[in-house]
Amino acid sequence: MNRRQWISITGISLVALLAGVLTSQWIYKTGLASDPAIKAFFANPWQTPDGKTVDTAQWQGKVLVVNFWASWCPPCVEEMPTLDALQGEFKDQNVLFVGIGIDSPSNIRQFLEMTPVSYPIVIGGLEGSNLSKQMGNSQGALPYTIIINAQRKAISSKLGKISEEELRKSIKSAL
Numbered sequence: 001m002n003r004r005q006w007i008s009i010t011g012i013s014l015v016a017l018l019a020g021v022l023t024s025q026w027i028y029k030t031g032l033a034s035d036p037a038i039k040a041f042f043a044n045p046w047q048t049p050d051g052k053t054v055d056t057a058q059w060q061g062k063v064l065v066v067n068f069w070a071s072w073c074p075p076c077v078e079e080m081p082t083l084d085a086l087q088g089e090f091k092d093q094n095v096l097f098v099g100i101g102i103d104s105p106s107n108i109r110q111f112l113e114m115t116p117v118s119y120p121i122v123i124g125g126l127e128g129s130n131l132s133k134q135m136g137n138s139q140g141a142l143p144y145t146i147i148i149n150a151q152r153k154a155i156s157s158k159l160g161k162i163s164e165e166e167l168r169k170s171i172k173s174a175l
Contacts (some may be wrong), residue, residue, distance in 0.1 A: 033135035033146060033154040041066070041131060042152070046122040049101070049108040054122055061150050063090075063174040065097045065167070068124065068132040068144040071111035072103070075161035076143040080117060082164045087119040090171055094150065100124040100132070102142060149174040 033041070046054040067083055069076035080099075087097040097119035101108040105123050112121060124131065129140055136157045137144040146157040147170045156170045 031136040031138065032157055033148070035153075037131075037134040037136075038148060038152050038154060040134065041148075044127075044131065047105075048120070048122060049105045049112060051105070054120065059096060059098065060152070061094070063093075063095045063150055063171060064148040065095065065171065066100060066135075066146045066148060067097065068100045068102060068128065068137065068142055070102045070142050071107050073142045077115070079143060079161050080115060082162075082167070084117045084119065086164065086167060086171070087117075093175060095171055095175070096120075098122065100128045102126075102128050102132075147171065147174050 042056045042060065044056075046056060048054060065083070065086075067076075067079075069080070071077065083097055083099070087095070099117065099119060099121040101121055102124045103111075104125070108121060108123065132144050133140050135144075135146055136154065137159060139159060141159055143161060144157070144159050145162050145167070147155050149155050155174050158166065158170075
């Protein structure tokens with residue numbers, strides 16, 4: 001290959017790299033939930049995997065860590081022990097984790113038998129996926145975590161697996 005071909009290949013490679021970086025920034029960009037979306041979240045008729053109705057009035061006045069997940073999503077499953085540990089750490093500080101399972105009730109029940117957690121899990125199903133989009137998850141991908149302060153305002157969100165440090169920092173800023 002001559003020098004001109006190397007320069008062309010290098011230039012094309014740099015353009016492709018830049019396009020990849022910009023695309024990844026767009027893919028992982030999330031917004032914060034609007035007030036109507038949060039109102040819809042609290043008004044949704046959530047049910048447990050066992051079919052019991054959840055009283056979301058018990059969630060009001062707390063800092064909520066809402067995590068949209070699915071049993072078939074490896075990063076979702078990987079972050080659940082961290083979420084569970086942090087629920088225990090912040091439980092006495094008026095913080096509540098809520099898992100929204102984007103899966104069938106039977107799959108969620110089966111998963112929770114193998115991987116129990118100390119925070120409430122509710123069934124989101126397909127409507128849960130739509131709600132996550134309304135709450136800032138423009139890509140509809142999982143996992144998606146959003147922090148809602150005690151005044152029912154979204155203060156942060158994260159698409160993809162969230163780190164313990166990042167989550168702890170977001171919770172502390174909401175307190």
